[in-house]
Amino acid sequence: xxxxxxxxxxxxxxxxxxxxxxxxxxxxxxxxxxxxxxxxxxxxxxxxxxxxxxxxxxxxxxxxxxxxxxxxxxxxxxxxxxxxxxxxxxxxxxxxxxxxxxxxxxxxxxxxxxxxxxxxxxxxxxxxxxxxxxxxxxxxxxxxxxxxxxxxxxxxxxxxxxxxxxxxxxxxxxxxxxxxxxxxxxxxxxxxxxxxxxxxxxxxxxxxxxxxxxxxxxxxxxxxxxxxxxxxxxxxxxxxxxxxxxxxxxxxxxxxxxxxxxxxxxxxxxx
Amino acid sequence: xxxxxxxxxxxxxxxxxxxxxxxxxxxxxxxxxxxxxxxxxxxxxxxxxxxxxxxxxxxxxxxxxxxxxxxxxxxxxxxxxxxxxxxxxxxxxxxxxxxxxxxxxxxxxxxxxxxxxxxxxxxxxxxxxxxxxxxxxxxxxxxxxxxxxxxxxxxxxxxxxxxxxxxxxxxxxxxxxxxxxxxxxxxxxxxxxxxxxxxxxxxxxxxxxxxxxxxxxxxxxxxxxxxxxxxxxxxxxxxxxxxxxxxxxxxxxxxxxxxxxxxxxxxxxxxxxxxxxxxxxxxxxxxxxxxxxxxxxxxxxxxxxxxxxxxxxxxxxxxxxxxxxxxxxxxxxxxxxxxxxxxxxxxxxxxxxxxxxxxxxxxxxxxxxxxxxxxxxxxxxxxxxxxxxxxxxxxxxxxxxxxxxxxxxxxxxxxxx
Numbered sequence: 001x002x003x004x005x006x007x008x009x010x011x012x013x014x015x016x017x018x019x020x021x022x023x024x025x026x027x028x029x030x031x032x033x034x035x036x037x038x039x040x041x042x043x044x045x046x047x048x049x050x051x052x053x054x055x056x057x058x059x060x061x062x063x064x065x066x067x068x069x070x071x072x073x074x075x076x077x078x079x080x081x082x083x084x085x086x087x088x089x090x091x092x093x094x095x096x097x098x099x100x101x102x103x104x105x106x107x108x109x110x111x112x113x114x115x116x117x118x119x120x121x122x123x124x125x126x127x128x129x130x131x132x133x134x135x136x137x138x139x140x141x142x143x144x145x146x147x148x149x150x151x152x153x154x155x156x157x158x159x160x161x162x163x164x165x166x167x168x169x170x171x172x173x174x175x176x177x178x179x180x181x182x183x184x185x186x187x188x189x190x191x192x193x194x195x196x197x198x199x200x201x202x203x204x205x206x207x208x209x210x211x212x213x214x215x216x217x218x219x220x221x222x223x224x225x226x227x228x229x230x231x232x233x234x235x236x237x238x239x240x241x242x243x244x245x246x247x248x249x250x251x252x253x254x255x256x257x258x259x260x261x262x263x264x265x266x267x268x269x270x271x
Numbered sequence: 272x273x274x275x276x277x278x279x280x281x282x283x284x285x286x287x288x289x290x291x292x293x294x295x296x297x298x299x300x301x302x303x304x305x306x307x308x309x310x311x312x313x314x315x316x317x318x319x320x321x322x323x324x325x326x327x328x329x330x331x332x333x334x335x336x337x338x339x340x341x342x343x344x345x346x347x348x349x350x351x352x353x354x355x356x357x358x359x360x361x362x363x364x365x366x367x368x369x370x371x372x373x374x375x376x377x378x379x380x381x382x383x384x385x386x387x388x389x390x391x392x393x394x395x396x397x398x399x400x401x402x403x404x405x406x407x408x409x410x411x412x413x414x415x416x417x418x419x420x421x422x423x424x425x426x427x428x429x430x431x432x433x434x435x436x437x438x439x440x441x442x443x444x445x446x447x448x449x450x451x452x453x454x455x456x457x458x459x460x461x462x463x464x465x466x467x468x469x470x471x472x473x474x475x476x477x478x479x480x481x482x483x484x485x486x487x488x489x490x491x492x493x494x495x496x497x498x499x500x501x502x503x504x505x506x507x508x509x510x511x512x513x514x515x516x517x518x519x520x521x522x523x524x525x526x527x528x529x530x531x532x533x534x535x536x537x538x539x540x541x542x543x544x545x546x547x548x549x550x551x552x553x554x555x556x557x558x559x560x561x562x563x564x565x566x567x568x569x570x571x572x573x574x575x576x577x578x579x580x581x582x583x584x585x586x587x588x589x590x591x592x593x594x595x596x597x598x599x600x601x602x603x604x605x606x607x608x609x610x611x612x613x614x615x616x617x618x619x620x621x622x623x624x625x626x627x628x629x630x631x632x633x634x635x636x637x638x639x640x641x642x643x644x645x646x647x648x649x650x651x652x653x654x655x656x657x658x659x660x661x662x663x664x665x666x667x668x669x670x671x672x673x674x675x676x677x678x679x680x681x682x683x684x685x686x687x688x
Contacts, residue, residue: 085570100568104561104629105554113558114569119551125488129495132284143288150683 013076014039015203016061016092016172021070023056023227030056031067031227038172038203043194045218046207049246053227054207058174061205062094063087075171093170097177099161103150107131107142110149111164134163138196141189155186159193172203179213191217211239284496297504311681315623317674318638321667325642329649336649339526345641345648346529347461350536351595352611353640356618357536357543358587360636361580363619364547366560366628367423369412369584371430372615375405376592377607378438383593384448384602385441394456398593405589408434409582416581417574423581431612439604447603450596460597464528470520473534478513482506532594536637539587543633556580560628591615610664617668618643625675643667 014037023031031053038044048054059065060072063081072079074090081087087094101110108124108131117123131145140159142152149157158178165173178194179187194217198204208214214221214235221233223245231245243254308316329336355372362369379401386397412430415421442448450457465473482505489499523529547553558566559576567573595611596602620626621642622635646667650660 096568098564100562100565102558102561102565102629105558109554109558113554113566114571116551116554122549122551122554125491125495125497128497129284132497141288143290145285151685 012039015075017073018057018061019071019073021057021060021067021072023053023060023065024068029227031060034070034224034227034229036222038205040171040203041198041201042219043198043204043206043217045214045221046205046224047209047211047214047221047242047246048224048230051226052224052246054224055176056227057224058094058176058205058207061087061092061172061174063092088168088170091169091171092174093165093168093172094174095158095161095165095176095178097180099157101149101157101160101164104148106148107145107152107160110160111167113164115167130167131163134166135159137200138163138166138193140193153186154182155189158182158186158190162193162197166197166200166202170202172205173197175204175206177207177209179208179210187213211242283498286498300504310685311678313623313674313678315634315638317671318622318635318642321621321642322638322645325645325649329645329652333649333652335652339522339524341648341652343464343523343526343528343530345644346523346533347598348648349640349644350530350532351460351591351598352614352618352644353536353591353636354539354594355588355591355611355615356622356636356640357539357633358584358591359615359619360543360622360624360631360633361556361587362423362584363624363626364556364560364628364631365577365580366563367416367577367580368427368616368626369409369423369581369588370427370612370616371408371434372584372588372591373607373609373612374431374434374438375408375585375588375607376595376611378434378441379405379589379592380596380602380606381438381442381448383596384450388448388450388602394454398456401593402586402589405585405587405592406582408589409585410578412585413574413578413581416577435608438607442602442604447601450600450602452600456593456597457600459532460594461600463531465531465534467524467528470524470529471517473529474516474520475513477516478509481512482509485509532598540633540637543636547631547633552576552579557629560630562629588615610661613668614640614643614647614664617664617671620675621667621671623675625679626672627676627679 016036016038018034018036021031021034021036022029034053034057036044036046036057046054046057056065060067060081063084063086066080066082072081074092079090081090081092084094102113105113108127111131111134112127117126128145135142135145138159140156140163142156142159149160152160162173162175162178175194178190182190191213194204194206198217198219206214206218215237216235218235221235221237221242223230223233223242225246225248230248233242233245238258240255240258243252244250326337335341355376359369359372382401382404383397386392386400387394392400408430412423412426415426416423485500485505485508486502489502489505492499520529547556555566555571555576556579558569558571559573563573566576592607596606599606618639619631619636620639622632622637622639624631624635624639643664646664647660650663
């Protein structure tokens with residue numbers, strides 16, 4: 001089920017494209033020769049075991065780390081992401097796992113934090129209208145934008161964090177574990193939200209440990225293993241294929257369970 | 272899934288969610304207020320309750336307490352420590368503390384005495400120099416915090432001692448310098464009150480402003496499809512504010528009148544309130560006090576915000592010191608010592624500014640200092656010794672902090688952190 005490294009959509013030019021990215025921390029190479037393409041209107045899931053290099057890759061995209069070698073092109077132009085501000089200016093927004101919201105401020109203040117309209121005489125009406133427009137476009141369920149963020153649920157906070165990153169009209173948005181620590185309903189809410197972000201024409205990169213979530217929304221699943229590309233899968237790929245690619249072992253709990261199910265099925269079919 | 276279907280069609284943009292309780296009208300406003308109080312968002316309620324209690328107790332013990340004469344004196348006394356307390360609000364907003372405001376105010380009054388009276392500098396230059404020294408002090412605290420990671424608790428505690436020493440050093444062996452009685456500065460601190468017509472005119476201003484600005488805001492919100500306050504409600508509020516202020520002005524005018532020094536203090540409070548609530552700087556202060564890391568990631572210059580908070584606090588402390596020197600017509604070794612420090616901090620906390628950062632308002636300095644000075648004035652009228660005064664003020668501060676931390680716990684459990 002693995003598809004070739006070049007995505008099926010070669011006719012479209014990817015918004016963001018990484019070629020041969022390596023990153024060394026001293027003697028340890030966290031990433032070796034990694035390629036990644038992100039198209040507009042596409043959700044790319046980045047999966048891998050702990051230490052596979054997912055976070056390092058996202059930090060390179062967010063401008064927090066510089067790659068040791070390799071090239072990054074944005075809209076076909078080679079770029080260097082020297083710092084987070086440079087990445088943000090290009091249109092790459094990042095929502096980190098700890099959402100970094102101010103719980104004592106309301107939703108509007110959090111969405112506009114650091115980017116307030118009219119610094120010397122805050123334009124609360126325009127900011128509130130813009131916040132509502134943004135949240136309604138995402139069909140987000142926030143009862144009131146004038147309540148402090150402390151009163152919101154985990155899913156709603158994720159929504160606020162994503163809405164905040166959309167304020168700058170980015171082209172690509174990076175989500176680090178957006179559904180970690182969320183309940184069933186909230187996870188569904190956030191996954192819906194991620195699809196709507198994609199439907200706005202953004203390229204979405206989503207790191208996740210949860211294969212169910214990944215398969216629910218991803219258009220492509222990129223597997224990293226020990227800092228290298230280890231296959232690109234379509235969401236239809238079986239759990240076993242993915243786990244094999246992630247762990248690199250054919251013989252593991254998931255594959256054994258798969259085998260057992262297959263045997264049981266075969267026995268059941270026997271007359 | 273949420274779609275247009277479960278949003279009431281035609282509803283206001285911010286009132287369309289079905290889960291939102293209706294809080295419009297007078298009944299809704301009262302219910303909303305009770306909800307807020309129950310969840311620990313007390314605002315200025317404890318102050319109002321405290322003031323009523325204090326007034327009742329002292330008035331029954333000594334009928335002079337609420338006399339216009341005593342209240343005018345009270346307002347003179349409020350202004351000096353109140354301005355120091357306004358600075359404390361700034362540092363508390365970012366979740367820090369300045370324990371040296373008393374010493375800084377004492378140092379600045381000593382500087383005023385030495386530069387103006389002993390060295391013969393022009394008074395304006397002496398004032399500016401003393402305030403500049405305060406400003407630099409604040410910048411040094413911020414530098415110690417930003418660059419050397421020294422907690423403000425420790426740096427300002429050492430500042431408390433160091434600046435007290437400096438104050439004693441520059442005052443020299445005589446220990447106190449009398450300021451000229453007939454100078455405008457001393458007049459300002461002891462005598463100058465508004466002419467009656469000015470006080471009545473100024474008392475109208477807040478109500479009119481609240482009405483005009485509130486109405487313009489309501490119109491803008493209406494045009495933008497947001498919920499807005501009714502004109503009737505705004506008018507009622509404006510009339511209530513105006514009546515209350517006119518009554519206060521009338522009562523004070525029965526005696527000497529409204530002190531200009533108190534007007535300066537209130538003016539600073541209003542300006543600070545605007546800066547904290549309606550500017551990007553104020554929003555950044557609140558954000559840094561609430562979640563420093565989030566503020567940093569939002570691109571806020573956290574170090575600059577800390578510097579502005581400490582510098583403002585120490586400058587205001589110096590200003591308060593100058594005014595208290597004017598009030599006492601002397602720059603002495605006792606200036607800024609004793610309970611000045613704690614009164615300033617207690618006033619901010621009693622008024623509702625949280626010790627834990629990220630919550631507060633400039634008005635808490637005004638309300639808090641009125642409570643503190645009322646207690647001090649009441650106890651003085653009862654001829655109690657300073658030993659008892661200290662103990663009672665200490666207890667009031669303890670109660671205020673307990674109310675603050677209990678309210679905070681309740682806010683956390685009600686999702687209002």
